[in-house]
Amino acid sequence: MILVHELAHLKEKAHDKAFYKLCCYMEPDYHQLEFDLRLYLSHRDRFGELWL
Structure with a gap:
């Protein structure tokens, strides 16, 4: 998705x-x-890294 964004x-x-x-x-x-x-970045900013 980020690659598509930058290519555009x-x-x-x-x-x-x-x-x-x-x-x-x-x-x-x-x-x-x-x-x-x-959504993921907002969650990470609020609650920190997600460790799997």
Whole structure:
């Protein structure tokens, strides 16, 4: 997901509709993956590292 995000920036500089359309073209589940990552990072910031 992060790789797709950064690759999209090679063509689209701003986080606008065209940027997210390109991300979804490269990774159809982009929005879900971004949501999951943000949720994980928020949880980690609040409660610390998750040890498995």
